Amino acid sequence: MSDTPRPVSVSFSEFEPLSAEAWQARIARDLKGADPATLRWLTPDGFTLEPFYHREALAALPNVPTPQLRPAASTTAWRNVPSYAVAAGEKGRAAIMRATDALARGADGAHFVLADTTAFDVDFLHARLPLDTTYIGYSLTAAPASFVQRLLATGTTKLRGFLQFDPITDHLPDLKGQLQELREVLMLTRSMPDFQGLTLNAAFFGNRGGTVTQQIAFTLAAAAAYLSDLPTDTLTTAEVAAALRVHVAVNPNYFFEIAKLRALRQLWTTLLHAYELPAETAQLSILAETSSWSQTTLDAHTNLLRATTEAMSAVLGGADVLSIRPFDSLFHDPNEFSDRLARNLSVLLREEAGLGQVQDAAAGSYYLETLTDTLAQEAWALFQQIELEGGLPKAVGKVMQELHTAAQAQFRRIATGEQVVVGTNRFQNTREQFDFNPKKLLRSREFDSTRATYPSEVLRLATSLHFERREKRKKRAAVVLLGAHTNQLIQESFLRLLPGQEQPAMHEAHPAGTLSVLFSSPEEATLMYATPEQFGQFSRYILRIAQDDSTFVPPVLLTADLVTMQEAVRVFGFQEFTVQGYSTEDVLARLQGK
Structure with missing residues (x-):
């Protein structure tokens, strides 16, 4: 249109450009003789970060950074998808009604975590949330093929959403039989472009205290196992790759979590290239969920603040689906108050903060681009170590030992106060009255x-x-x-x-x-x-x-x-x-x- 403003370049000519050396000199002066090296941070992942980054940092990267796009290229928003746990033996009708209400109040889908697939009332689900038009995820630990058949038996011709069944990460028995079940799932849903039948439970690593590097590396190892073991004469590697989605846990380390998702996407492209898959199959779908690892029962309302930073990291890092845990889920039964706060946090970030109006807001940041590249290098090296030991599931012992070591180190940091947990080991509410028994x-x-x-x-x-x-x-x-x-x-x-x-x-x-x-x-x-x-x-x-x-x-x-x-x-x-x-x-x- 003729009255549409033309874009113009932004410059700050009134400010004299400063080199990295000039910044270093200023830092040395402000430190009044102290060693600038004391400002460096040795991270839990084992590498060191500088106290500041300048434009020279981008030139030092092996490749020129390019913005990352979510898989749904036509939109910059993410889906707001709450999770609902359904206990063994339950039909899940109460959870389905909660999801129905949530969809009318700002949610974009639902994720059901099922302890028992046989009892779950799929007909009631389809009646309340039509399966061909509603975005729904299902997490299972048994019989995924028969469950998908039950979903299709409701009369729907297609599904939207995803299925999470990860026998390698979840250490399920009879791996050979479980892999055959997954092949059947992928065959049943191969003509459904809006449904991904193979979601990796990478949240397991984040919710067991794994470092960011470990989370990325172990996720790649699980993906490599499926890409190697699932294809058959009738199921191609490209079809397996297209069905893959990753479910990650997001912790409060704000910038690291942004970089984690970006590094994971970078390495995903590298991994698929190793399987000789074309670039168009390389876009990775990510379900990001605020972590259980970081939640507390003490001073529990601080969980609302943690969830806010975690959710921001997830969407700025490029997650296409976001699930926020209610702040009191550790000690309270589901309730409308905490459900509403969790659901509205995602809505607020999208509608009021406007975080969904731009793709890859971290692109071009000297610090975040450098951190993304460093995490990618460290994670790829660890992934290669796992592959040298036979990959997953053969190297599961190494994976679990590394997780255990990382978790113990974090326990010690919390005990000594080096790692602050507000309300638990610092700024405690000594007069706190628990609203639970x-x-x-x-x-x-x-x-x-x-x-x-x-x-x-x-x-x-x-x-x-x-x-x-x-x-x-x-x-x-x-x-x-x-x-x-x-x-x-x-x-x-x-x-x-x-x-x-x-x-x-x-x-x-x-x-x-x-x-x-x-x-x-x-x-x-x-x-x-x-x-x-x-x-x-x-x-x-x-x-x-x-x-x-x-x-x-x-x-x-x-x-x-x-x-x-x-x-x-x-x-x-x-x-x-x-x-x-x-x-x-x-x-x-x-x-x-x-």
């Missing part, structure tokens, strides 16, 4: 113990129970399992809270691999440690479970009358966790910020 939560098998702050939380919840019991003078005792590998974390947390001149010498003799437990009576609480075998036998004794019952899993919380508990603790050989110069009560009070 700590006793019930600790007893629940649904309580997620695979999170960064779990060791800190379970100690805080356990000691809260003790102080409550002491005030009420209940004539019962409790033993709370604080978990494995927490002895050293308790020591480090306690030392951090003491003034330097008060730091006592603490015993280092607690055997590796022991479990930390809290023995709580109306009069006192004692921190103790025991071997897993001791705690297992102890739990069986208290709950009157046969000692040879191999299916028994010891619970986190055990209660009994005081005499029985005292005798059992003595018989099964629990050892007191000693802090020289301080009573257990002192330790517990300080760890709670009292």
